[in-house]
Amino acid sequence: MAESDPRPIDYIALTRETYAGLGYPPYRWALNEDPPSWATLGKPLSEARLGLIASGGIYRHGQVAFTHRDDVTHREIPTDVDTAEIRVTHFAFDPAAARRDPNVVFPIDTLRSLVAEGTVGELAPMALTFMGGIYSQRRLASELIPVLVDRTLEMGADAVLLVPV
Amino acid sequence: MCHQSVGLVSRAIERKGVPTLSMTSAHSITTSANPPRAAFTDFPLGHTCGPPDRPEEQRSIMHDALALFETMEQPGIVELDYSWPAPWKEEARQPVDHRTPRHDTPQYQNQDDRSAAVAAHGVGVACRPAAPGDIPRC
Numbered sequence: 465m466a467e468s469d470p471r472p473i474d475y476i477a478l479t480r481e482t483y484a485g486l487g488y489p490p491y492r493w494a495l496n497e498d499p500p501s502w503a504t505l506g507k508p509l510s511e512a513r514l515g516l517i518a519s520g521g522i523y524r525h526g527q528v529a530f531t532h533r534d535d536v537t538h539r540e541i542p543t544d545v546d547t548a549e550i551r552v553t554h555f556a557f558d559p560a561a562a563r564r565d566p567n568v569v570f571p572i573d574t575l576r577s578l579v580a581e582g583t584v585g586e587l588a589p590m591a592l593t594f595m596g597g598i599y600s601q602r603r604l605a606s607e608l609i610p611v612l613v614d615r616t617l618e619m620g621a622d623a624v625l626l627v628p629v
Numbered sequence: 630m631c632h633q634s635v636g637l638v639s640r641a642i643e644r645k646g647v648p649t650l651s652m653t654s655a656h657s658i659t660t661s662a663n664p665p666r667a668a669f670t671d672f673p674l675g676h677t678c679g680p681p682d683r684p685e686e687q688r689s690i691m692h693d694a695l696a697l698f699e700t701m702e703q704p705g706i707v708e709l710d711y712s713w714p715a716p717w718k719e720e721a722r723q724p725v726d727h728r729t730p731r732h733d734t735p736q737y738q739n740q741d742d743r744s745a746a747v748a749a750h751g752v753g754v755a756c757r758p759a760a761p762g763d764i765p766r767c
């Protein structure tokens with residue numbers, strides 16, 4: 465059966481409608497009209513060190529889990545981790561698929577296979593994870609983003625893949 | 630919200646001279662956050678990198694996405710050529726609040742995780758109370 469409306473879902477409009485139905489004021493989404501910075505990969509991807517940052521509330525067995533209320537901490541997961549130790553909790557999406565196969569939001573086996581076949585040079589030693597459901601853009605910018613930027617630079621990543629949910 | 634956060638992180642890293650690529654399944658939010666490079670998969674939220682237990686399809690999606698580091702010449706969102714088995718959009722478009730309560734203590738996937746974190750970090754950290762004097766209750 466085909467979709468009755470094949471266009472991508474407009475989650476900004478949908479959130480506005482959902483919140484209005486609950487009597488909440490509309491959420492003010494980040495609107496960046498200024499163009500982003502643009503950096504280029506100075507070497508082939510097959511020779512590059514790739515960083516992974518995932519925002520799906522992912523942690524490793526033994527780590528402290530994320531809270532669900534504007535948690536601006538992050539976790540570091542070795543990129544040679546046993547995938548069976550990956551956990552996912554989140555308040556805003558159904559984690560059932562991600563718990564069965566973490567690669568849907570934390571593509572660690574996928575990236576390791578791309579390294580093995582030579583498409584990607586290597587992975588940065590640690591993947592960085594956080595709970596992306598942060599409503600306060602101010603706290604995100606002042607507390608979490610500087611840490612993620614610093615760790616990325618410290619690990620010498622030539623490029624970074626980011627995965628939201 | 631996750632898509633917004635990732636967009637803002639992506640812009641900040643690129644500003645330091647490191648190229649970034651964001652996966653996205655929320656086109657409108659990513660358009661608004663405006664990261665340098667995004668690969669759009671028109672999938673239900675929670676499956677940004679593909680369907681579970683389909684490693685070959687996941688690998689193909691990621692292969693196409695990462696190629697954008699070498700092929701894109703200006704900022705934008707590129708729609709990858711994959712689709713999710715229809716129909717799923719009509720239900721996903723209903724204005725229903727699917728969020729679970731936003732607890733302010735660590736939320737473990739299972740009791741084993743909680744026990745392992747308590748053993749490694751102590752109950753005061755692993756079950757961080759919401760306020761001083763609160764009983765840890767994760």
